[in-house]
Amino acid sequence: MTSDDSPKAPARALRADVRRNRARLIGAARETFGRDGADASLEGVARLAGVGIGTLYRHFPTRQDLLEALLADAYGELAAKARELMLSPSPGDGLLEWLRAFVSGVTAFRGMAAAAVVSLRDDRPEAARAVREAGGALFARAQEAGDVPRDAVFIDALRLAGAIAMVTEDDPEAAERLLSLAATGLARGKAAAR
Amino acid sequence: MTSDDSPKAPARALRADVRRNRARLIGAARETFGRDGADASLEGVARLAGVGIGTLYRHFPTRQDLLEALLADAYGELAAKARELMLSPSPGDGLLEWLRAFVSGVTAFRGMAAAAVVSLRDDRPEAARAVREAGGALFARAQEAGDVPRDAVFIDALRLAGAIAMVTEDDPEAAERLLSLAATGLARGKAAAR
DNA sequence: ACCTGAACACCGTTCAAGT
């Protein structure tokens, strides 16, 4: 997933340990955050991974970095799904279906959606590249078909979906209702005629 | 605002101190949260208010309770604005203008919007009553005029506005873009035809 | 080069003692 085979350095003995520690930390984080939410104790994550707390900080300087490692898997799947949906007959419906998948994909545990929204910020260009590229193409197709307002930008749509995920993370039915509402248009007065 | 003149008990000497402490705590919270965000140290709030930390906890058992005391002012103004907008010529535009005011009203400091979303939950019926009532009437009017989907419910619209506020609290222009996008309709495929 | 974990700093929350 992270494909970190830096071709510059030849494999060394210690290298395997480093990768193993990283993988263990991610696994432990997935389990701990899945149970206790994204604000769970990092000390507990390190303990479950069988490494010292310093090693956790070395690999993931901030909690957000660790969360983004977990998001990477979800983003990989979402990018694949976006490419599939490029073939859907209705561009607007295809986009909506993908946004639905985005919302449920970033609500695996409490606090994940907030991390996803942070990962979409401009100052973290790498964090969500896969999702931005694949989703952006799907968005552009829907926009060309006239199913999305001409002056809308993709990252806003994605942030809106992330916002919905944040406030409905413990209630999938509410997530569906809010997303439908935003998709259809919440308040179409005279000013909204395009 | 909170009109806590419980008619059962006659006014006693200590009572004035209690009310003064409460007012001081709210003032100190407004200043502290305004500077440092809603996750600022409560010890600092108590110190600024000139009371012990135990007094803060006695008045406001949770941080959310303190935040809701600050939200009460904003909600009072929003309720008044909703009543004014009942007279606006376009019901849909009136609702949208009010939702805009809601978003900016709950972003006075970082973390306020998240508290607002919590205050809208069903298990806190008193926390946002003024806003629910006045805004609900505005929403119903827009819905009857056909400017809002027939099957939408007001609290979902309000939560959606709160969600937008949460992810754009440091960027008013983004707030306006996201709200417009949700108002107009983000992805109108065949399924969205109503 | 990487890892460990003790040490430090800071904060939330409770509750015995005081008025």
Added chain:
DNA sequence: ACCTGAACACCGTTCAAGT
């Protein structure tokens, strides 16, 4: 009846020492 603040618990983060 209300207030105080010391005491306790817990956690994030750093960094000297170890391999």
